[in-house]
Amino acid sequence: MKKFVLMFAVVVLFAGSQAYAEQEATSAAPAVVAAEGTGEEKVDVGNLICPVGGEEISKMGNGTGYAVEHNGKIYHLCCEMCLKDFQADPEKYTKIAEEEVAKREAEAQGVAE
Ligand SMILES: [Zn+2]
Numbered sequence: 001m002k003k004f005v006l007m008f009a010v011v012v013l014f015a016g017s018q019a020y021a022e023q024e025a026t027s028a029a030p031a032v033v034a035a036e037g038t039g040e041e042k043v044d045v046g047n048l049i050c051p052v053g054g055e056e057i058s059k060m061g062n063g064t065g066y067a068v069e070h071n072g073k074i075y076h077l078c079c080e081m082c083l084k085d086f087q088a089d090p091e092k093y094t095k096i097a098e099e100e101v102a103k104r105e106a107e108a109q110g111v112a113e
Pocket of ligand 1: 050053078079081082
């Protein structure tokens with residue numbers, strides 16, 4: 001139950017940061033999408049490490065990174081440079097991001113048991 005509350009807090013934080021990112025992104029990078037305002041449900045993968053640069057997103061730039069959509073999912077990158085690499089080979093980098101999230105979830109379960 002405690003974990004659920006924590007998850008909810010993270011989602012709220014993401015929603016707030018993406019609204020902020022949307023304002024910045026409109027002029028800089030049209031490929032960056034925000035989860036809000038589209039009328040569609042998008043799945044936030046929630047990766048904390050940039051699949052391109054390998055940097056922790058929370059430590060880069062404004063702390064929210066770049067959000068990019070691929071196949072209806074939101075992935076997080078650390079900076080605009082990585083966005084270009086991501087778009088050049090999205091299949092490769094979405095896989096890296098999802099493996100990172102899966103590994104983190106597996107570790108979290110291991111600690112709880
Ligand atoms: Zn980067």
